[in-house]
Amino acid sequence: MIGLRALPAVLATEYMKLRRTLALRMTVLPLVVVFLYFLLGITGTSSLVRNNPDVWGSIARNSVSLWTMLMLPLFITLETSLLAGLEHTDRNWKYLMTMPVPQWTVYVSKYIVTLTLVAVAHVVLIAGTMVSGVLLRQFAPELKVGALPMAVVAWPVLKVTAAVLMAVAIQHWVSLRWPSFIAAMGFGMCAMVVGFMAVNSPEYGPWFPWSLTLHTLRPLPGAVIHPAVFSAIAAAAITVIGAWQFARRDVA
């Protein structure tokens, strides 16, 4: 197996490793957000639902915003750290790297697996929000929840998925580069905080990787590059450089 031909097999083994892991179980995390807004709706205590002509739209937009702002940065930090931890624990690299496959395929496969987990979480978010709307319509008819506006949920989530590619690529590199779980988590937390601060900056908001997702939902006037497109291009470049470096490093 040479180069690209080895990639499907390596990728398949990375998916095999997910079985019974916390990383896989965490993909249902968006249900926390969904449940929170369902509770607000069903109890009717929030201004979000009281006297609101577009209850469903408000719940959907707020679910996506809360996930993107607060939970997604934590999610990608945890996922990349947990996936890297599978190999850092017991120094599993030293066996994996004696397999007759190009080392870069291991790096790229792990990145693809992380993106898959993000995608699964986002499918859960979309599906959960839809189900929540259906249940509200059934059990709280006074809210006058209208038809399910798929586009209000799905399109922003799709853009957020693209916009997070760059942050995942950087966090992936950090998690594989240093074996310490704390270091990777610390890096992710710091990046998230800086992302909050940078998001309103016209200079840095459209460029800072951890601000891109928020910027996708609330674009600043004058931004010349679409955050999702910029993120995808940058993520590809970072992954190529990361894989190149990964293939050349010593395995301790």
Next chain:
Amino acid sequence: MANLIHTSKLCRAFNGQPEVRALDLEVPEGAVYAFLGPNGAGKSTSIRLILGLIRPDSGTINVFGLPLATERLAVLRRVGSLVEMPSLYPHLTATENLAIPARLLQRRGTDISRVLETVGLSGVGRKLVGNFSLGMKQRLGLAQALLGQPELLVLDEPTNGLDPAGIHEVRQLLKSMPSEHGVTVFPSSHLLSEVEQLATHVGILSQGAMVFQGPVSDLAARRQSRLRVIVDRSANAAVHLNARGWSTDRQGDALIASATAPAAAINRSLVEAGFDVHQLVHEEDSLEQMFLGMT
């Protein structure tokens, strides 16, 4: 016999400290080549160099006649390895752990059953590895190494964590590899006694440099022998023998003479002079003593 592994002037340093110095390693095909040295001698670093896990500062590595620097994948396809502790995923079962390399090595499920049986783990294939004992994990690590039906087995301290019965089984398994499967075996150990019963060749490493390399018979031929005489009043006995031209060294109650010294004549002389000779024996260095002396 062609050399399956051949390194030339191999050097590697970490943080300016040389770990492997000008290593010329020659592992013949079909051998069980025991790679020996005390802890910190550079065995694991050498093994990691041979497996391409780290790159040399200088020197060359050829495996199966192929340069590792440019033919890494072609070489690794024919090598099974176990470096230090086995690399396993505790949240997966033994079978699932083996299914991962099986996929990368393009092996079938029957190969997984085969290697589990070989290492005596066929009954626990569905058990989570997190619940395994150290010895079971070591066996599973060996199963990983055997999975690809390799032509060369590189094993770093393969009997680590095994109980005496397990050590015996692994020894028998490794010993049978060249004759039954045509596999060359390259195990490392810091104890000669662990591998001397199965090795055909020995390489002894000290402070990153090779101090002996060759067939075990060559090492045995270097053994030093001596005549040990245990006698009463050993100080007087030594003077008595030295006066008759038999040079001896005194070690407590024992006198040590050259191995070529005439044992019968020495015995007769001592007895006739009134000394009580309790023991008179030809001694030879054990391989372990030679190993310790070299390192």
